[in-house]
Amino acid sequence: MECGKIPRIEYFLRMFFPPRCICCDCVLAVNVRNYLCSDCEKNIPYINRHQFGNPAGKSISNIYCAFDYEKGIRKAIHHLKFNDRPGNAKILVDMSYPLIKEYFAGVSAQFERANKYDIAIPVPIHSKRRRERGYNQSELIARSLAKKLNIPVSVGTLVKRKNTPPQSSLAKDERYKNPEGAFHVKKPYLIEGRRVLLVDDVITTGSTLEECGKVLLQAGAVCVDAFVIAVRRKLYVQ
Numbered sequence: 001m002e003c004g005k006i007p008r009i010e011y012f013l014r015m016f017f018p019p020r021c022i023c024c025d026c027v028l029a030v031n032v033r034n035y036l037c038s039d040c041e042k043n044i045p046y047i048n049r050h051q052f053g054n055p056a057g058k059s060i061s062n063i064y065c066a067f068d069y070e071k072g073i074r075k076a077i078h079h080l081k082f083n084d085r086p087g088n089a090k091i092l093v094d095m096s097y098p099l100i101k102e103y104f105a106g107v108s109a110q111f112e113r114a115n116k117y118d119i120a121i122p123v124p125i126h127s128k129r130r131r132e133r134g135y136n137q138s139e140l141i142a143r144s145l146a147k148k149l150n151i152p153v154s155v156g157t158l159v160k161r162k163n164t165p166p167q168s169s170l171a172k173d174e175r176y177k178n179p180e181g182a183f184h185v186k187k188p189y190l191i192e193g194r195r196v197l198l199v200d201d202v203i204t205t206g207s208t209l210e211e212c213g214k215v216l217l218q219a220g221a222v223c224v225d226a227f228v229i230a231v232r233r234k235l236y237v238q
């Protein structure tokens with residue numbers, strides 16, 4: 001993924017801090033603004049369907065997603081969450097957006113409201129985990145996406161009050177029960193009457209999104225859709 005010519009100052013910076021492939025972490029050429037090495041770029045796990053229902057429940061009307069949670073995308077999300085690569089969030093949104101933007105077009109400006117959503121809400125992580133990681137990856141993804149959609153991001157409205165174990169560490173049955181009661185809307189007046197776009201990094205069983213959707217609807221959201229960077233293949237080939 002090439003992104004244009006590099007100004008001289010950036011060129012020198014890149015000589016001292018060589019850019020790395022967001023997926024496999026190999027060192028990239030200094031003179032081209034790439035995000036991926038050619039091997040990873042050839043193997044991006046695109047999916048041909050970008051709109052899903054949620055198998056875990058009915059609270060989310062639509063889930064939008066660009067990639068399969070495999071290969072380089074899986075690695076890039078892993079680096080974002082566990083290896084202190086917050087910059088991967090914007091790059092993954094930049095890669096996703098051209099594939100899903102038609103779904104976010106909304107109605108034309110001559111009608112009431114041009115935007116399809118009023119507000120973007122990241123799936124929260126528990127404050128303890130946020131302190132350890134230094135950021136919430138879903139918030140970074142939400143900020144990048146919301147900028148493109150020209151809508152505000154609301155952080156601290158939807159909160160996680162239970163520090164549940166990571167979904168990836170659990171067996172399938174446990175994953176469905178794990179997020180139950182974990183989320184809470186702190187400022188319902190910010191949600192009431194709003195069309196909400198919920199944002200997360202990956203959907204594994206859909207149960208986390210479902211729990212978030214439930215409490216957002218209870219708080220008065222008109223509708224809740226979701227955007228995630230990647231979806232587990234099992235979720236949509238069943």
Ligand SMILES: [Zn+2]
Nearest residue numbers: 021024037040
């Ligand atoms: Zn690579």
